Amino acid sequence: MVFTWIFRLVGMAYIELQTTTNFSFLRGGSHPDELVNYAAELGYAKIAITDRNTFAGIVRGHDAAKKKGMQIIPACRLDLIDGPSLLAYPTDKPAYARLSGLLTMGNLRAEKGECHLYRKDVFDCTEGIIYIIIPPEKLDQLFNFEASFEKDVEEYSRAIKHLYIAANRNYKANDNKRLFRIQKLAERYRVPMVATNDVHYHCATRRELQDVLTCVREKCTIDQAGFLLHSNAERFLKEAKEMERLFRLYPDAIANTTAIADACNFSLDELVYDYPEEINQSGRKPFEELTYLTWEGVKERFGEDPPEKVVKNIKHELTFIEKMEYSNYFLFVYDIVKEARKRQILCQGRGSAANSSVCYVLGITSVNPDEFDLLFERFISSARNEPPDIDVDFEHERREEIIQYIYDKYGRDRAAIVATVTQQRQKGAIRDVGKVMGLSQDTIDRLSAAIWEFTDEWFKPARLIEQGLNPHDPHLLKVLKLTGEMMGFPRQLGQHTGGFVVTNGKLSDLCPIMNARMQDRTNIEWNKDDIDALGFLKVDVLALGMLTCIRKGFDLCKQHHGREWTLANIPQNDPRVFEMASRADTIGVFQIESRAQQSMLPRLRPSCFYDLVIEVAIVRPGPIQGDMVHPYLRRRNGEEPVTYPSKELEEILGRTLGVPLFQEQAMKIAMVAAGFSPSDADGLRRSMATFKFKGLVNEYEERLIKGMTAKGYTLEFAQRIFKQLEGFGSYGFPESHAASFALLVYVSLWMKCYYPDVFAAALLNSQPMGFYAPAQIVTDAKNHHVEVRPVDVNYSEWDSILESRTKRLFPLRLGFRIIKGIREEDVLILVAKRERPYKTISEIYTAGVSQAALERLADADAFQSLGLDRRQALWQVAALADTPIGLFKGHSSPSEKEQQIELPFMSAAEHVIQDYASTSLSLKAHPLSFARIELNRLRVCSSKQVFGVVAGSKVRVAGLVLSRQRPGTAGGVCFITIEDETGTVNLVVFEKLFETYRKEILGAKLLMVEGWVQREGQVLHVIVKSCHDLTRLINESISMQRNEMPFQSQNKKTQVRENANTDVIPKARNFR
């Protein structure tokens, strides 16, 4: 009693033990860190976090608590399927592991997002864990708990050693009666009563948001929610003193909170990460093993006499690795890569640690450090002491093999994928809040249009008025306010694209494991930031389409050209390759095939590997937003002297002519020039990358600019650096990544240069990927003198193949995979049964190919070797259904005896359109060639002619719209690529014109524009002045060939839509 008094004097007898954060999705109204920070403010030394059946939020709480010098009790609320819920508090590390194991068991039983636990499971897991039973809210008509609850308490009290019963005072009608009943129960079953406040939000003002969350969860509007909501706003974190007052009749309940808190001394810091044993079975110590493997690798890569520079590098790196104890990490990555190589899966590492010489000799990357020097420490900062980061890209079609390999090797109880916390973004938040608040769909759409990407100017009336909304409507303002609060809330746990955590012991001892939505995948409840905070190892196993393409290319090279190439043995620094890149002849090439890249290439004229690194990095939001592109180009072309803002920056910026282009350069500048500590700089990058929290970014901006101007940098330079950092946030591109990517750029360029046949086939077989559709890939291949042959039932296979050669290059036979809607099984039957060429369609039908598949083949005009065009083939296929079966099998079909029908003649134009409909491309002709006469009459140039025109003159040009791109960085400018039978033209549409011609630009398949030709070096653009939709020309040209009146003009007014002809032209691709 005396002790309680003393505590009361200090005001610290109460510890909050029941808190629900927003990681109990759609239940809690505060972030864990908000809760912890507020608790610290109120003077709490400890607080428990008890989310529902999950540990997902505890790391964040722990992290926040550490910064405030307080502690959290990692705990959770167990919602059982067959009994009252329990709060569970592990008292020590083994108990934590048991609880985590319990959650894992519940998670793995259920679908993603659910956890099925029964009371029996809990009873088996009581050692070292303190439980609190939660009594029901309601009392019956005699103000008593239901009889079943009493029975449950009895059973629980017998099975659980440390059991308490929770008592709340939430200002509900029956508080007093309930507390009395709880006390009676507590006495009868010796289950001590403990006070909790069932906290759902840190401060009372969050009640509104919590109500909204409840409505989202229950899928109702706020008006319908009724008793689903809490009746008052009392679920906030209260001061200890106030809690003591509320429980003045039950002082023991308060004292018990401290007793529980004192018993729970487990901290997440005690979790220690152990590398799995299997990665090193040589008997040597990890570092010795790594050293051994490294020198073996050196021998393999460089022979007995390695270059001195490499040796020096490796020695240096090894010392560093030893010092930082990273050996196991490198060994782990090496193991995965070794396995991939064994299975002949192409892979390449990137990330901060990847561009080391050690990684090169271990085969993790193929960027030769001898020819290309990147400083190792630049990528691993010893100051930050965070685990090294190596991402490994694999062929996208075969990555799953590697993932399953990791699962198999280490077991599902030791390996799992990291979670990603899907956050509420603006659009989702406004949608949810708007719906709950009863706004119409239309208003919600307008709102989300009004505030899209305008976080800072949310409440500016102008934006709202623009959308026809009333900026003084309190209801609307409330919606906006709540939306602002809701943004950044976690909404669900997803699966990281490929981040793996592997441990030596059971992974569930550290963190609960759960099922992922995908089959055969399990992931943990923590995301990569949580993992980082606790210092766990993580390797990213990612998928990259281009690697698949390169692998296929290498295979074809081996098969047809008889050369065995690998990423490492391709001749480096081939001038022909760079010359091709400088011409922007890069359709299909990794990374540098986009419009923006293509227009940059002739200006940059890359001539060595490092130029490609720069090329990859420069056309990115970071440098563009930071306005670094033009200064770099001018300096490179010698139009501007290379100067440095200061001496100290010369070292950082030396490689890029004084212009910061890479992410780490910008961060280094923040450190060197603005006095940021490494962790500050990292925090800055993170704050931009993960989510642009309002306020936080501004705070950094101020600090950066102040710091830099204080050191004598111009305000303008400081602002540019900040802008650039902002751009890096979402699409960060550090030099090491750029270097790894640049290698793939070089390899794909090289392949396109020397083996265009192989390259086109590999690209077609790896679709969908990249910027271009098969039609452009085929056109491009033809331009490189590759003969492309059509799909045919007697020659094609599923993939595109190379046929026996006549010239230096092999002819490319298109594969069945380009036919829309055809199934691989059907094709496999067709190919397998094709011992000798098929002569009739019914032969193929008898072989087991379905009628539907044959129809698709007919649509694709694949029966030409049978002497049938698509119409004749279709006529025959359509009648196949009554081929005699059963008893009459083998008898001739009645359709063979029927009289011959003259089918309508099919013009070339119609054929082309049908080709497009079925395969999105035609080898016969370009659809525009049929409209050319008409286009000439309209004085429209072909794209070839446009290239002959002098800059500044006015032209008309028309083509099929291939792609539209409106990058966020280009201030509303829209880039359009159109294609006619002679080539492609790039159009630039400024924002104002875009609004005027919106309908034409977005609606037209065949777009005709008028504009001025602009030239910059070899790059040609047409600056658009007006746009016209000429889509009808395609229809008309077809009817013209048929010598009939265009169908539509027959009776325009009554015509039901008949745009089948133009619908088949593939939709243009849109990029941001």
Add this chain to the structure above:
Amino acid sequence: MHKRYMSLWFPTLKTDWKTIRQPELAKVPFVFSTSEKNRLIISACNSIARSSGLHVGMRLADAKAILPDLCVQQDSEDRELKLLKAIGEWCIRYTPLVSLDLPDGLVFDCTGCTHLWGGEENYIREIKARFKSKGYTVRAAIADTIGAAWAMARFSKSTVIEPRSQKLAMSNLPPSALRLDDVTLDKLRKLGFRTIHSFSAIPKSNLRRRFGDLLLLRLMQAYGEVEENFKPLNVPEPYQERLAALEPIRTRVGIEIAIRELLNVMCNRLVGEGKGIRNAVLKTFRIDGKQQSIDIGTNQATCNVDHLFKLFEQKIETIRPALGIELFVLEVTLIGDADISQKSLWTGKTGLADNGVLELLDKLAGKVGSKAIRRYLPQERYWPERSIKQTNDLKEIPQTYWPTDALRPTQLLSKPEVILVTAPIPDYPPMNFRYKDDLHIVKRADGPERIEREWWLDKGEHRDYYIVEDQHGKRYWLYRSGHYGADQTQWFLHGFFA
């Protein structure tokens, strides 16, 4: 007689309908949207939207990219059915046989009707003009068969196809004029059959083998070689009965007989349909041309003639027969579903389930006025004023139960009354309070129960409610508005317990 059919086509049915109600929509691009497979698509668009390249079936997001200021309204599932039905019923004036042709048309069997309008041309002209004046775009054609009329209305300018010439008239139309499914149409298009005549000559067996029976059926239906089913609309009769008096009626007894007679006929009909009367009006027409009426209402739909009669009986004196009434008309203005159950020997039902109680309530309402009797239902709201709602329907089933663990007073004041209170701080129950000059000493108390405002509706202080018992053992529901300590802490009395 030779059959003639007219097909009526509303190309922009739904948007026209909406535009008639919201004329401002006539000048803007406007579409209806509906969700299909989790995405919004356009289900109808007006002509302005269509001329901008929008079409039915397009994704709404794409449409909005083209026309950012597109006006979009939510479509409801069976809107066209309801609309067409209503229009169809209206059209009975042109022919007794009207059939729905979903989703956007009607078919008339106009055999023998057209001459009343001066021939088929005029018939069509008249109908089109009527619809046009209302704001509907409509196209129509008359032919021997439903199929041909359908095709001509949609694909041709000609409106009247002479008897037996449909084959020729249709020969140049596209296959889609034959009401075929998309798969068949697609196949025909791929084979290059772009007009009906291009394949109509092909032997039937060849066609059937490739396109199935439907194509041939449609072809033969259109040509009139096969009869097509015609399912005409049924038009509901209004619930109205008339009783003409042979001699003018001037006595109460006469009126009573008339009422009874009318009720008998009406109730007989309603019983057959499983309906009952909720509201009814009796109109009397005097020989001097004056009209008087009395109306009754019931709490539940009923066909009990005696009961209904009693309700009318209460009001008979308001009728002034003067020189005599020559016509009685009974009109049911509101009907409801009545469960016509078997009469049970023992009526064991209690409360509102007991018909006797209901009939008593009807009678009371007739005497004291319907507003004096109220029924309240519990609502799922915490805020006391909104936790109950008034209803007029005795059959309405409450959405929720009356709460049992949070006690509520039996009488709730519609407006809380201010009281003076002595209470310890911060949230303890009062020690005494003064209400209407009487001092009540609080002997027992429970609370507080804190009820927060419904923040989305109004702003203000929360309330802390207390149940208190005074020295006389009477119980009250009191509350304090807001926390103690705000400038003026106000106390109110909000209800009395039994």
